[in-house]
Amino acid sequence: MLGFSQFHANTDPSTESKQPLSTISVKENTQNTSSVDLENKRYTINELNNQVINVKNEQVVNAAPKKKSAMLNVVLIRQNPELKYGCEVTSLAMVLNYAGVKTSKMDLYRSVRKDLDPLIKSPKGDIIRWGNPADGFVGDMTGRRAGYAVFDQPMIALINQKLPGRAINLTNQPFDRVLEHVSAGYPVVVWTTGDYRLPDRPEGWYHGNQYIKTPLDLHAVVLVGYDPKYVYLNDPLSGKKQVRVGKQQFISSWRALKSRAVSYK
Incomplete structure (x- = not known):
């Protein structure tokens, strides 16, 4: 503020x-x-x-990171095999465990808000209607049926369930503000793509009268560190800890996914 x-x-x-x-x-x-x-x-x-x-x-x-570099030792949790599309809640499980909350990816899977609108496709296989990730997780997180994603607001509600009044929504903030939060000792769930590059699988569908346009190659990871050239990520899908990614490359993918980021204080 x-x-x-x-x-x-x-x-x-x-x-x-x-x-x-x-x-x-x-x-x-x-x-x-x-x-x-x-x-x-x-x-x-x-x-x-x-x-x-x-x-x-x-x-x-002065809101720039207080430290030139930082690294948080956040324990890695893998989303597979239970949650094929559960990168968001698995990433959040890592963050909450770091905060001292006793929870798991399956606990968060059961607790997160869900948009239950069914997937409707055309005869050609194009998505016509589906849910809204801003309202809750869209589809089936386990992979038994098609699943997609959940965005920042339901995740904020979930953080506040586990840490009442402590959720921080860094969505649409400058990336330096996100790094400042990591510098202060808080890991951050950030939205990117599977290869941390610009999305290349555009898609869109109707949810009621609302048209939702969003890439399918969406992913969520935990930002655990940074230095002048790189950011470091815990990736629940690859199962790799402190993955090093070029900072500017990552920022481009993050912004393409609408600069979404959530954490706690």
Whole structure:
């Protein structure tokens, strides 16, 4: 959360010797521009506004990672064989276990919200209608039937079930903000693709009157570390821990998947 300094005239008599009201005045001219006399210096209102903007910009810059590199020792959990399409809940199981929560991928599989709208295909095999991953997991996570994914909001609800009031949604935040969270000691579930590159399997279907356009080659992993050139991921599908991926390559895939990221505080 960003904050900024506000200018207030102090009218408390006990502090008047430090900030005499006589040193502060606001003047307006006929061109509707104002100025403030502060400590025998005159500032226009625009100049004061610019100072506020500069403070806010400095705080955005200061939101960059506090450390040049970080690595969290998050225990790896594999999604297979039980959850063929369960990369999101398996990734979250890793994160919650790191937070000290006693849970498992199967517990989260049973608990996560689900969108039960059935898959309807055309005679050619094209998807016509299906669920909305923003509402809950779409399809069958076990792989006995077709399954797809779940997005950030149901995952946030699931984190709050296990850690009440502690869920953090970093979706649509700058990637530096995500890295800052890792720097502070919190692993993050992030959405990418199976090979951490740009998605190349576009698809779309209707959910009620809503048209959902999303790539099929979607994947979720745990961001556990970074350095100046790379990010490090626990991948529940490949079963590899601290996989090293080029930072810029990963950021491109992450942004293509709508910059989704969730964690806890």
